[in-house]
Amino acid sequence: MKNIIQHSFNINKADRNKMNDHLSFVIWFTGLSGSGKSTLANLVEKELFNQNIRTFALDGDNIRSGINKDLQFTPEEREENLRRVAEISKLFINSGNVVIASFISPLRKDREYVKKIIGEENFIEVFVNTSLQECERRDVKGLYDKARKGEIKNFTGIDAPYEAPEAPDFEVKTELEDLEKAVKRIVGQLQKKLEI
Numbered sequence: 001m002k003n004i005i006q007h008s009f010n011i012n013k014a015d016r017n018k019m020n021d022h023l024s025f026v027i028w029f030t031g032l033s034g035s036g037k038s039t040l041a042n043l044v045e046k047e048l049f050n051q052n053i054r055t056f057a058l059d060g061d062n063i064r065s066g067i068n069k070d071l072q073f074t075p076e077e078r079e080e081n082l083r084r085v086a087e088i089s090k091l092f093i094n095s096g097n098v099v100i101a102s103f104i105s106p107l108r109k110d111r112e113y114v115k116k117i118i119g120e121e122n123f124i125e126v127f128v129n130t131s132l133q134e135c136e137r138r139d140v141k142g143l144y145d146k147a148r149k150g151e152i153k154n155f156t157g158i159d160a161p162y163e164a165p166e167a168p169d170f171e172v173k174t175e176l177e178d179l180e181k182a183v184k185r186i187v188g189q190l191q192k193k194l195e196i
Ligand SMILES: Nc1ncnc2c1ncn2[C@@H]1O[C@H](COP(=O)(O)OS(=O)(=O)O)[C@@H](OP(=O)(O)O)[C@H]1O
Pocket: 032, 033, 034, 038, 059, 060, 061, 064, 073, 077, 078, 079, 081, 082, 102, 103, 104, 105, 106, 141, 143, 152, 153, 154, 155, 156
């Protein structure tokens, strides 16, 4: 960036990780609306928090009612939404936190972009795999009903695409796997990744 010269501060991510006695990275939950991203993210965060891990959760609905309230759901606005979330995640990672991020993030290219901003080594992808049929059946917020009636445009799964990850670090098939089991599996496998 022209005329911007970053200042190098003495205290960095490695210092904070050392002080906290664990590494910091993002656990990125992707999946359809109603797939179970927030539910799973919440339980994973609780488990980590109980292990004295510094965590911070970022969620689509929360971010979109604050810092990103200027953005809607066109492909360009989703990309900008996710770019900002990636930059915010990076700040939290550098502050020593394990970031628990749940965003539909429907396009592979946008998830790749997020990964590039955050750094591949700091990005753990969890695919919350729930069929569209089941998400529509749950329809907790009544959004699928509205989308089917044409009252919401660009709704993921209805008139906007969702591209499933090809090689996620974790995949949770919520219609098949018990929620508690999935949380245990994820948190169990994260232990090595947390070690300094
Ligand atoms: N058109 C459309 N498509 C998808 N979702 C919609 C839409 N309009 C509103 N909502 C609500 O916004 C939440 C998704 O926001 P995200 O920031 O995760 O979306 S994205 O990653 O930028 O695609 C999503 O939350 P979740 O259900 O928790 O996924 C919806 O509640």
